[in-house]
Amino acid sequence: MTRHVVATVDQIPPGRRLLVTLGGREIGIFNIAGEYFAIGNRCPHNGASLCKGRIVGLVEASEPGCYQFSRRGEFVRCPWHGWEFDLRTGKSRCEPDRTKVRSYDLKVEPGGALTDDTLRAETFSVSVEQQYVVVEI
Amino acid sequence: MTVMDVERGQSAKYQLQVIDCDIHPAMTSWKEIHPYLEKRWIEHLAVYGSHLRHAFSEALSHPRMSPDAARVDAYPEEGGPPGSSLDLLQKQHLDPNGVEIGMLIPLRWNPGSQRNLNLGVALTRAMNTWQVERWIKQEPRLRASVLIAQEDTEGAVAEIDARGGDPNFTQILVLPRTDEPLGRRRYWPIFEAAVRNNLPITIHVGGTGGHPSTAGGWASYYMEEHHMVVQAMQAVLASLVFEGVFERFPKLRIVIMEGGLGWIPSFNARMDKHWNRLRSEVPQVKRPPSEYIRNQVWFTTQPMEEPGSSAALIDLFDRIGWDRLLFATDYPHWDFDDPRTAFKANLSEAQRHQLLYGNARTFYGFDE
Numbered sequence: 001m002t003r004h005v006v007a008t009v010d011q012i013p014p015g016r017r018l019l020v021t022l023g024g025r026e027i028g029i030f031n032i033a034g035e036y037f038a039i040g041n042r043c044p045h046n047g048a049s050l051c052k053g054r055i056v057g058l059v060e061a062s063e064p065g066c067y068q069f070s071r072r073g074e075f076v077r078c079p080w081h082g083w084e085f086d087l088r089t090g091k092s093r094c095e096p097d098r099t100k101v102r103s104y105d106l107k108v109e110p111g112g113a114l115t116d117d118t119l120r121a122e123t124f125s126v127s128v129e130q131q132y133v134v135v136e137i
Numbered sequence: 138m139t140v141m142d143v144e145r146g147q148s149a150k151y152q153l154q155v156i157d158c159d160i161h162p163a164m165t166s167w168k169e170i171h172p173y174l175e176k177r178w179i180e181h182l183a184v185y186g187s188h189l190r191h192a193f194s195e196a197l198s199h200p201r202m203s204p205d206a207a208r209v210d211a212y213p214e215e216g217g218p219p220g221s222s223l224d225l226l227q228k229q230h231l232d233p234n235g236v237e238i239g240m241l242i243p244l245r246w247n248p249g250s251q252r253n254l255n256l257g258v259a260l261t262r263a264m265n266t267w268q269v270e271r272w273i274k275q276e277p278r279l280r281a282s283v284l285i286a287q288e289d290t291e292g293a294v295a296e297i298d299a300r301g302g303d304p305n306f307t308q309i310l311v312l313p314r315t316d317e318p319l320g321r322r323r324y325w326p327i328f329e330a331a332v333r334n335n336l337p338i339t340i341h342v343g344g345t346g347g348h349p350s351t352a353g354g355w356a357s358y359y360m361e362e363h364h365m366v367v368q369a370m371q372a373v374l375a376s377l378v379f380e381g382v383f384e385r386f387p388k389l390r391i392v393i394m395e396g397g398l399g400w401i402p403s404f405n406a407r408m409d410k411h412w413n414r415l416r417s418e419v420p421q422v423k424r425p426p427s428e429y430i431r432n433q434v435w436f437t438t439q440p441m442e443e444p445g446s447s448a449a450l451i452d453l454f455d456r457i458g459w460d461r462l463l464f465a466t467d468y469p470h471w472d473f474d475d476p477r478t479a480f481k482a483n484l485s486e487a488q489r490h491q492l493l494y495g496n497a498r499t500f501y502g503f504d505e
Contacts, residue, residue: 045478046474046475046478046479047475047477047478048208048210048475049210052209052210053209054209079208079209079210080208080209080210080471080472080473081471081472081473082202082203082471
């Protein structure tokens with residue numbers, strides 16, 4: 001596993017997203033109400049850029065005429081055909097085992113804890129007081 | 138690490154060569170066609186507006202699963218609806234997807250189902266000129282469709298004859314919700330004009346003719362209606378076959394656009410079975426119905442079927458006929474088919490090329 005420092009937390013405020021390329025892979029980083037998620041950008045169905053999709057919740061019905069809305073903001077909906085992917089797992093709502101996108105481990109760490117070579121190689125100046133978003137691939 | 142703009146580049150693996158038979162251009166407002174409309178109709182639109190046989194005249198019958206039925210990523214930065222920006226069409230679709238020729242299929246405003254027939258004819262004339270002036274003159278990869286007000290046969294024929302021979306126009310566009318089933322004799326002068334001008338008639342799903350969008354009435358949900366487009370296409374083909382249109386016009390060529398594919402073999406088999414038993418009611422149908430379909434009807438591929446196995450898709454293409462399939466993307470609509478990923482089957486490079494490019498090139502005569 002290689003750790004990549006991708007941004008400071010204030011570069012991806014709540015509700016925003018950032019597309020990065022790490023090791024040749026496009027990865028979308030999402031900040032949902034202060035919680036960070038990282039998934040592959042390419043929709044496994046037909047290749048659309050998931051980073052351009054809307055963030056949605058889950059609408060379910062126990063029976064016709066009754067519906068529940070839950071997990072607000074925890075899914076990204078593909079901008080083309082509307083496949084919904086769980087940002088926590090990368091799995092699609094309708095075919096979770098077959099149609100899924102990779103999700104990546106992501107951590108928020110203080111600059112002071114980041115003392116490995118990966119961070120030193122970054123060109124932007126590092127202020128150790130800041131909080132950083134770190135992805136492992 | 139680099140922070141990138143979210144754009145999809147041309148895949149280095151495939152050098153794509155595509156003819157896209159279904160691209161939907163949009164206007165930013167009615168004013169775009171004012172230069173091509175008589176003053177009388179500009180005033181008419183300002184005072185009365187357009188009148189379709191359909192509630193909420195300027196709206197679709199069901200809210201789509203996304204606004205404008207569009208890809209979420211297809212909104213131009215400068216504003217306006219998806220499909221209204223030539224710059225975005227080029228950067229997002231024509232260039233990265235290797236589109237050598239793209240067919241314009243203007244859907245909104247429905248000049249073909251205006252209740253005021255004179256307005257309908259005037260709108261078709263204006264929108265046909267608009268396609269050339271606003272789109273093709275700026276982007277020579279594009280081609281126009283001859284819009285017609287099919288309920289005014291005389292006006293429709295005049296417009297076909299006016300555009301016939303103009304290489305900017307590759308086909309005549311009709312939506313399937315016509316006032317009567319399309320094979321009825323009132324429409325035959327249109328078929329005659331199509332053959333005379335060597336233009337195929339393309340029937341694209343949709344329309345606002347006033348009939349409910351399903352045979353059982355108005356659907357509750359968009360998803361429900363979206364499946365029922367197949368019914369409209371089956372009604373069109375059955376009418377053309379049993380009224381004897383294909384027999385009467387053996388050179389007529391029909392394109393069924395965006396109607397799906399999976400139903401075609403079973404529909405053909407069912408018509409043939411009934412023809413074997415009930416033929417004497419329709420003696421004008423001299424051959425098994427599937428033969429007319431096989432010889433005179435082509436189908437666009439989008440929205441591509443996804444049966445779950447490569448063999449099932451290849452079997453479907455075998456049964457329809459590989460040379461009858463014309464690739465289409467439906468850009469900028471949400472159910473867009475990407476030429477790289479649309480066919481979930483193990484195709485040879487030759488088969489892929491035939492579907493994406495070769496068939497349309499031959500069918501529309503681009504290789505002549």
